[in-house]
Amino acid sequence: MLNQISLFAANTKGALSKITGVLAQSDVNIYTMLATDSAEFGIVRLIVDKSEEAKSALEKAGYQCRLDKVLAIDMASDKPGTLNRILSDLQNANVMIRYLYISFDRSDSTPIAVFCTDEPETETFLRGKGYRLLDRF
Template identity: 75%
Template sequence: MLKQISLFTANTNGALGRVTDVLAKANINIYTILANDSAEFGILRMIVDDSEKAQEELVKAGYQCRIDKVLAIDMASDKPGTLNKILSNLSRANVFVKYCYISFDRETSSPIAVLKTDEPETETFLKGKGYRLLDRF
């Protein structure tokens, strides 16, 4: 499983840049990022090269954040329906997916489905279905 940084930030002009500035100054590389917003705050989800250091630096900068474990599934194909097949397999196994986003493997250019679930056996289930799970980007 991968470690993902999740944090709350104000939904204001420049807020995202302030977060990335903290990470840049700490020499932390962002592999993938997802930014969601609401009226007053945003939730950032990031996979970085050093999640513990990122959390430490972000907390020092005043951000409320945590480290979550997520699954990264090598989709092996960019063809239509690939993500649907993964999600259908999970649905049939009664696995609730809290959220999902797509990134890519920088070495192979293969799409990667990053997803969060609280079901501890999901990793074993996906491997049993023949999916390759990544433990780093």
């Protein structure tokens, strides 16, 4: 499993660059980032090379952060239906997915499905089905 930092950010101009600025000053490399918005604030999710240091730096800058465990599946292919196969296997196992986003492996440009679930046995199930789970980007 991977550590993901989740934080709330103001839905204002420059809000994301303030976050990335804090991380840059702390020499933290961002592997993947997802920012979603609502009327007043956004939720930013990050996977970085130094999650504890990043969380500490962001908190010192005034952000409320938490570390979440997420699963990252090497999809191994960008062909249509690859994600559907993974999601179908999870549905058949009765696994509830809280959220999901797609990133890419920087070395070979293959997609990576990053998702969060509250089902503790999901990692074991996926490995048993032959999926390659990543413990780092």
